[in-house]
Amino acid sequence: MIQVKNLSKRYSPKVIAVDDLSFNAQAGEIYGLLGPNGAGKTTTLRMLATLLEPTGGSATVAGFDTKRQPEDVRRTIGVVNGGMGLYDRLTGQEILEYFAGFYNMGKSDTQKRIKELSDALEMNELLNRRAGEYSTGMKQKIVIARAVIHNPSVLILDEATNGLDVVARRAVLEFARGYKSSSRVVLYSTHIMTEAEELCERAAIIDHGKLIAEDSIENLKSKANATNLEEAFFRLTRSVA
């Protein structure tokens, strides 16, 4: 569902954030995009989300080309980033309705979907309070609900558990796991290997913008002769550096 082919992003002559990157994520899986700080994860995801233009290569999301069909791409994706940007003076309900409107969802569809998500994420009591009053955990619930308000077939999470406590973190992981289905793919970007090991079927490890390895979690571990993913990650990224 996500095909990345020789993708590159050069911010300036000196800064090459993504360098000839290729990987594929299939429907029905949670795919990990792993790498240390500054590896180029966010840059890659922003190109997939049509926020940034690649300086080389191409990518398709759910069959749509990010360069030629950016709006079709945006209609099929939902994005959660670590920023947790909400409008402080709007209520959860208003925020969700605001975004639903851009997907041309009708009034009753929107209300039905908000009810559904509010039950799933246990955020009923949040909907009528302003986001400025939320705790970080509460915010993240609305952020996730907003990302999937339109039932996207591609869900992209970038450091989605940033700054969350154990309970909130668990809720995010559970949601990602639950969101996966035969017609959907979840792209999960993180530098926390335990999360990736627990969640992902397959993963791409990148460093300095380059692909270092792409395989199932099991194969990555055995390839590096490691007992867990963190060790494998450490060995794989070190061997290149």
Add this chain to the structure above:
Amino acid sequence: MRLDFIWRVTLKELLSTVRDSKAFRASIILPFVMTPLFIIGFPLLFGNLFGGEVQKKQVVGVENIAQMPPALRTLLESGEGGAGVELKAIEKPLEAVQNGDVEAAIGIPKTGVPNSAGGKPVGIQVYVKFSSQKASVVREKINSAINNYSKSLVVQKLASVGLSPDTLEPVKAEAINAETKEESSGGIFAFLFPMFIFLAILGGASTVAVDSTAGEKERGSLEILLVSPVNRLEVVLGKLLAVTLSALFGVVMQVLAFVISGALSPIVLKQFGPSGGSDITALFGGNLNLGFSGFFSMFLIGITVALMLSGVLVAICIYARSFKEAQTYLVPLQILAQFVSIGMQFGDFITRSTLLYATPIIGSTLGILDLVKGKATPEIVAVIVVANLVFAVVTAYFALRNFSKEQVLFRN
């Protein structure tokens, strides 16, 4: 371009702004405090101070007081209309005034002052600080007493040879004020009117501009908005519209404050005479006797300035990474607008031309000033409005261009 998407963005920004109760209340309250303060409060205050100075008996030093003719003394002490002055014998008039011992001083020559006309003219020195506004009152009192004394001697002399006092002045010049009502209402502080309008626009627009661009960036919500199907043109237009509407709200509040203050001022200032204190108000910027078409023109200029500045504000603010940074960027713009307005005190010396009226900010400032002074024609208003609209398109284009640049949206 989907109008419903644009409107959706606009509504959300406006809702956010209205709920920012502090900023919102300030934009309503400020014009209704500042405007009456300048249009009514200052004239009231200075009118009272000035009137008080006239009623007060200032202490005036006199050198060689023994030589002062009693008739002149009476004229000085009784005054004309207002109160006279109190005379005090001194020796060094210049120092006495400089030290502040007395407010003014009179130097009577040692040889005395004549008590009849016909001899050699004698000068009486009047010591006073020229640049002091306050001293101008006592100076006027002394001058008029001396003039009246001199005149009385002439009248006596003429009578002694059987001539009437009118012999002196067979022809008189009569000055007639050719100012229109609006012109006379544009006093020395008339430049405050355009300044208030600009401040209202910037005040109303800045909060929304900063919040909806740099603010969204800082919170990280802009990125999320841009990954939804709404496109960047729609986002920019929606935000521009929101910024313009809140600027307009500021203009409406400001013009309303002008109208109300203008209507109230003759009532409050009635104590300064039957003209409703119009001399004093005129000095301070005056009543706004614009009438419907005047206010409508002012509003038209206001709308188009708001449109133009919204583009500038959005284009600048989107470049900033945070609220603070954006606010810093806006300071020079605010200073520029005020600088131009203050410079317009000398507006009468500026040669008007179509090009000048078409110049952003300067043209609109001049236009509002001309409106207040009753000098604006429909052609002038049209030039300003059209020029502002052209610039509005240009600035909107820059705002959009900045929104389409990765380096601007995702600055590191």
